[in-house]
Amino acid sequence: xxxxxxxxxxxxxxxxxxxxxxxxxxxxxxxxxxxxxxxxxxxxxxxxxxxxxxxxxxxxxxxxxxxxxxxxxxxxxxxxxxxxxxxxxxxxxxxxxxxxxxxxxxxxxxxxxxxxxxxxxxxxxxxxxxxxxxxxxxxxxxxxxxxxxxxxxxxxxxxxxxxxxxxxxxxxxx
Ligand SMILES: [Zn+2]
Numbered sequence: 001x002x003x004x005x006x007x008x009x010x011x012x013x014x015x016x017x018x019x020x021x022x023x024x025x026x027x028x029x030x031x032x033x034x035x036x037x038x039x040x041x042x043x044x045x046x047x048x049x050x051x052x053x054x055x056x057x058x059x060x061x062x063x064x065x066x067x068x069x070x071x072x073x074x075x076x077x078x079x080x081x082x083x084x085x086x087x088x089x090x091x092x093x094x095x096x097x098x099x100x101x102x103x104x105x106x107x108x109x110x111x112x113x114x115x116x117x118x119x120x121x122x123x124x125x126x127x128x129x130x131x132x133x134x135x136x137x138x139x140x141x142x143x144x145x146x147x148x149x150x151x152x153x154x155x156x157x158x159x160x161x162x163x164x165x166x167x168x169x170x171x172x173x174x
Pocket of ligand 1: 091092
């Protein structure tokens with residue numbers, strides 16, 4: 001099962017790597033290391049001010065939950081089908097994956113060459129493959145897992161999408 005998932009991950013990464021830049025002049029994929037290490041990152045080609053829309057979420061396709069998908073409601077997951085796929089996780093994110101408003105927006109002023117990343121539990125309720133975070137932020141959650149495994153206190157330090165706020169409220173009601 002894990003092997004299959006890894007093969008899928010490599011195949012998906014390789015497919016995205018072969019595509020032309022999806023947002024030229026806005027941001028690009030900075031490739032580092034071999035494709036199979038999934039170690040690339042997304043960096044800006046221009047400045048963005050806090051609150052700016054970095055990209056609209058367009059051309060999404062619904063699909064099963066997997067490492068490459070983003071959760072867009074309590075029950076639905078999509079593939080991004082663009083270089084936005086390369087957004088890494090950070091506990092001090094530069095951007096918000098704003099699935100409620102179908103865009104990625106800047107959470108801080110960004111210079112050319114800054115990394116565009118987001119806080120994965122801000123959209124993901126349950127992550128099949130938690131991983132260790134080395135971002136070094138003061139509020140680093142250390143183990144990146146779905147919002148279902150984090151306390152409201154932890155989560156409230158971050159900008160969250162509506163379905164995560166609702167699911168946390170439902171969970172903590174009991
Ligand atoms: Zn972190």
